[in-house]
Amino acid sequence: MTMPSSADAHHPQTTTNDPLRSYPKFLWWGLGESTNGGLGFYVWMIVLTAISLVGANAWANQVAQGMIVTNMTDHVSWGLYIANFTFCVGLAAGGVMMVIPAYLYDDEEMHRVVIVGEAVAIAAIVMATLSVVVDLGRPDRFWHLVPIIGRVNWPVSMLTWDVIVLNGYLIINLHIVGYLLYMRYLGRKPNPSWYVPFVFLSIVWAISIHTVTAFLYCGLGGRPFWNTALLAPRFLASAFVSGPAFIILVMRILRITTGRETAPGPARTLIQIIRVAMTINLVMLASELFTLFYTGSSHGASAEYLYFGSHGHTGLVPWIWTAVVCNLVGTGLFFMPEALERGTIRIAACVLCIVGIWIEKGMGLIIPGFIPSTLHEIVEYSPSLVEWKVTAGIWAFGFLLLTVLLKLIVAVFTGEESRAKPQPP
Amino acid sequence: MTVDDTPSPDASQGDSNGHQLPIVNQPATRRTALKAVGAALGLAAFGKAVSPLWSIPEHVSVDEFLQQHYQELTPSDKDRIFARLESETKEEFGVDVTISDPRPLPGVRFGYAINLSKCNGNGACMEACSKENNHHRGIDQSYIRVLEMSKGSMDMEHGTTTFDHTVPQDGKFYMPVQCQQCEKPPCVSACPVEATWQEDDGIVVVDYNWCIGCRYCEAACPYHARRFNWEPPEIPADEINPDQGYLSNRIRPQGTMEKCHFCLHRTREGRAPACLEACPTGARVFGDLNDPESDINWVLENKRVFVLKEELGTQPNFFYFFDS
Known part of the structure; x- marks a missing residue:
């Protein structure tokens, strides 16, 4: 991937005051910039497009043939899609851990890279939304969920809250990122009153999206495994690990592909946040497990199935122990002094914690909620090929979107710097 | 560029x-x-x-796509929609059916009770339910699950619904579970689009043409009473029950939820639910909770009844009791 040379950046020298004309122009320019790159970039984009198309095709077949092509049943009626949805919401909420240091604590270095976190949030919200759409039995009736033309069971249904907060978060972040880039593109100083209130709103909103997502599950009295007040705090704690860890990886890739030197401070701040958040997450998990196993009531049946298997059924045992090992080793690595430096240990720690949390709050949380069923039957679940294809497609599309956003961001920043530099004599 | x-x-x-x-x-x-x-x-x-999506317009007409929520339909809307559904059933299954829309009887509140001393697990109720309610035959199902429980425990963990032997077995008792028609139904709260609601006679119904198939209600129900249509329904033409209710036993479209509706197309017209009529042991008692003379009120008055998972606060209108 090559950087657009300074000659490539076509910025208008004088600012036009007509956003109706210049904003579309900015978008068109951004589209051009964000699709420029070297051979590696095009290979990456083509591979992602191919995987997205495989996913789209699998989903279209699922719609045509019915959800029988998934391995979900009336016993385990949510599967990989909703598991992945939960993780993606966490990823989106995790971006706020850059916004808080940047705006509440005026961390200058963080302020310069915070837009990366917002880009990750946008891509993650799109992935979360897609994960819900593919889980619908009747996507053709999606409009029933739209306020005014549909019929929304608000405020009673937690799912309507989720639809509202997720879309709201997407719009807020699109506005912040879009406005800041547009202003930088025009070479104007962003007007704080146009975006700072939205930044503060986004902080509250980020916490709300994951809290509401947790309420979706923990509000169900008939599912003892989910019906715990600790669920929302646990969701938030693990999101503040997976989000920052993902952003650290993204910043690393950006540094390598663009060759831009960035300050080491922001990643260090994120690692300090991860250390605290992961510790809190593990303490809450241990507390949860103690209650479930020590009391030994029927509330523990799902946990027993998850961790040790139940009546000879052990489908999730390999999953959850993989998560346990990933989370513990990852946390151990994060606490090593080397994690504060750029290097393999930091990368390994991020990857391990992301994988661990994806399982822990995905397959390790959604599936055991259904096993045993409410009538204490045990029917196991493992995703079908169609479900894997669709999920891979959603991730590929998310990465596609993220790549385009990051390219645009880099192009705007580079263009700005090239103008700021004193011209050679 | x-x-x-x-x-x-x-x-x-x-x-x-x-x-x-x-x-x-x-x-x-x-x-x-x-x-x-x-x-x-x-x-x-x-x-x-995404070309497989072109099968949608083949199955979903413009009228169906634009159809409003049941509670917003005028009588003439209903006439038009029922006629369309009847002709679609004719086209797809080759059977003449009548789709009706019996409304709740004023002042009636339905309740159901099962005598666990009498039930012997013969499963006639499940079979009758499947036939009456035009269940998809691909998977053997009805709105009722019969649990074979071990004597000495009410813990469903020691029960099984997949028994395949002669009944009754020694040391076992049998507990049929279906929609409990809760006074405070968690499924209704869960639904994001109000596709399921409680009618005045206490029956929780689904508008199969409004449900988006998110299955949140299925996760919310503590009694496993809700079912999803995972594939297009298949029923032999000669087994289709032509007496169909819009909110009850009409053939459900793929991708939507369904559940027990106390056979409202029968019970609102003074008949008994199919499962009660089929039960050879006389274990089932159904009636109007608001009528002091009803059988169900006699049971509530004279037997010590219990409800499932009372601690969840769902307040079922479905009761269980033992003789003596």
């Missing part, structure tokens, strides 16, 4: 780096063309990838 016609900072700098222009601009044009080709190919591939 760009159609930006404003002069770039570099271009406007004239000779200082003007020598770059031919190198940068030339390939840019070609690149733009290549990108356009790539985008066109990508779009074409996307169109091909």
